Amino acid sequence: MSPQPNKRPGRTIRSVQIAFNIIDLLQEEAGIGVTRIADELGHSKSTVHSHLRTLEERRVIVREGDGYRLGLRFLDVASHVRDQIGNFDIVQKEVDSLAEETGEIVQFGVEEYGKVSYLHKAQGEHAVETLSRVGTQQPMYSTSLGKTILAYLPPERIEEIAAAMEYEPKTANTITGPEELFAELETIREQGYGIDDEENIDGLRCVSAPVKNDETILGAISITGPSSRFTEDRLHGELADYVRSAANVIELNTKFS
Amino acid sequence: MSPQPNKRPGRTIRSVQIAFNIIDLLQEEAGIGVTRIADELGHSKSTVHSHLRTLEERRVIVREGDGYRLGLRFLDVASHVRDQIGNFDIVQKEVDSLAEETGEIVQFGVEEYGKVSYLHKAQGEHAVETLSRVGTQQPMYSTSLGKTILAYLPPERIEEIAAAMEYEPKTANTITGPEELFAELETIREQGYGIDDEENIDGLRCVSAPVKNDETILGAISITGPSSRFTEDRLHGELADYVRSAANVIELNTKFS
DNA sequence: ATATCTGTTCCCGCCTCGGGAACGTGGCTG
DNA sequence: CAGCCACGTTCCCGAGGCGGGAACAGATAT
CATH class of the missing domain: 1.10.10.10 (Winged helix-like DNA-binding domain superfamily/Winged helix DNA-binding domain)
Structure with missing residues (x-):
């Protein structure tokens, strides 16, 4: 610890x-x-x-x-927690359907205490096994979900979180310092989605798209898979499209809540 | 309270x-x-x-x-709790598929502290809304899940639970005392499934089948619906068959764990 | 500027809580 | 069957943790 x-x-x-x-x-x-x-x-x-x-x-x-x-009381508590987050059912539905459609791992995460927490996870047919689990946390700098959420937080909150960050290299590609991180966040804002190129776990790549509600970020949705199937082209092409359109659907459904 | x-x-x-x-x-x-x-x-x-x-x-x-x-940590805790219960995924899968097949509410419950706790719940298309929620508890005497589980617990535990029971009439049909309860348990053991004939909520009926592992009861699976659709005949006929065969599938898959 | 919320901090004194040791009990071993 | 050990439970004591009151500090509205 x-x-x-x-x-x-x-x-x-x-x-x-x-x-x-x-x-x-x-x-x-x-x-x-x-x-x-x-x-x-x-x-x-x-x-x-x-x-x-x-x-x-x-x-x-x-x-x-x-x-x-x-x-079992914890099951009850958990279901209340999900309700309190709001719009969980919509998120769940969209994550599930994207997972089924693509056959890969799809996750939805939110920021909590300067880390990413997974709110929901679904794995398609030929999904790789990963250790991530609903409710657990991961660093923000080494995951596409984290970086994407971070990119759209209010500037002062970004500063706050970045200041408390301890960069631990998880793989050879992990971001190791603030300059690198801020540059990455800028890129994400420009292209509208975030990439994890084996930065958190060797052999795994992800793409994430932000889910916003009226300019405030709610979380992000990501798709994860092995580098063999997730080539550069597909990542920036169809896979990015997948998560962006899923994010869009969620946004549309949460707009009027 | x-x-x-x-x-x-x-x-x-x-x-x-x-x-x-x-x-x-x-x-x-x-x-x-x-x-x-x-x-x-x-x-x-x-x-x-x-x-x-x-x-x-x-x-x-x-x-x-x-x-x-x-x-969100509670989500993590909840998922650990489900794991500790054992065979949760099998239960989940079977409950979900039965709900989809029948379009009604299907639930799986276990005994905890002399009450029924819902481990998983799925609702099909034309399912009625109920208040029950995963992780919450209900009395054992007024629900088909509760009565069915109770029927297959070891005799001394039945005594123990029954002794601490306070019979509160939820509807006109609710069981009101030990004699009536023990007779009902006997019936359940004979026919192999339990019925709730508007005993917990007016207008709702359920059938439950026990899920056992080597003579010890793990829990029970139930199907719930409005009395209009759930006639006497269907309850004791196809609906009872549904839950019994689902229970069977779960039993077979948990046998070798 | 004043009033009134909020959250925070600082003490103090009672009583709670953590620890040690004794007790009861069941299960295993010889 | 006696003996032993491991376990959960109970009892009591003394230190210090914890709950409470009150004072302080920011924010927002009037």
Whole structure:
């Protein structure tokens, strides 16, 4: 883990931190019990016990066999979150249909805390496996979604995000500094779409188009595939067209909300 | 809210309770700020402030405009939860295809804390609108999913759940007591599927079939529709066949996991 | 300019919460 | 069957975390 960047000062509450450490742990590994959790987090069993009781009462975790797992309540929360984002169904529909049409991976992402979070993902028939998962975050400088969203954010927010950025080279092509990034953003604004040329994962290329609502950017939609199928020509040609028209459809449907 | 039934004694941690009260509040109403939350929960602003800081650092909530909403991290958590349940993709696929085939509402539910929780839901073309939502809970005695799952749980667990049950009549047909419930469970075990004849919501009927793995029940799959289309004959005939064969497909695919 | 919202910060004192240790229990081993 | 160990649970204590009140700071509207 890298040192967390979003650290505004202010007081933070220890018990709540512990509670979420437990949740994080159970997210990674289900079915463990008091002792194991206590060990893992470096707390006494009694402490962990009280927390588990609390979380259990809240339906956050569930006792199953001997051990705990996260509760189904999270499914409910997630569905509320999607509703709050707004227009999720339209995004979902469009992403799904583009994935089916092209057979590749199609994703929709938004900016959160200076990173890209995937809101929805669909994979077509001959899609490559990727690790990305709905709700997880990726850096903005190494993904086409990230760069595209960034390009259309308000200038002051771009500055803010760029200032907090730590450029970690993920492949040989990854953008490594601000000058390079700003140039890229300019290019994206000119051509109206963004490219990831094996900058995040070796062998994978993407194109993204921004989805805006009245000049404010909502997110971006991308299509991902292996470099073998995603040649320069196709990237800038038909594939770019695909994402731009999908973005357009979403924009039209969200206009009057 | 009825008095929470799952109250095992043991100490519970106040700060964590407060944190989840905030989360619950934001789930219902996004975009509110410190003052409003403090009012609503009856805490001081400083208290709420510290909590918001903590939750923000944890990516649980996000500041948006002036106000907070739940973070996309919940989408990630939810997807982990589904994975932990196991065989979610198979369930999803089967539920979706049955919904498309019949055009009605199809759901898959499991037992959690003595209630039914919906794991997945799909609605076909001419499906009625219902309030049920993925992750939410319903009583076991008034739904076909609940009764069907209950019927196949181990006897001692049935006792346990039934003992804690509070029978609240949702419609004129709702089961109102243990004798009636146990008789119904017996019927379900005999015929291999469960019926909800407007017992939960007026005008709606359902059929459910159990999904088992080696004699232990995993959950149940149901189909729901208006009484006008769901006649006695169809319920016990083709509709029951539908859910039973879908349940069968799921069972076959989960057998070797 | 004044008033009134908001979010933030700073303390203080009570009481909560984390920890250690003891207890109860079930499962495995000899 | 006795013994042991691992587990979850309970009890109690003392330190310090946490909730609250009040003062401060910005923003917006009047």
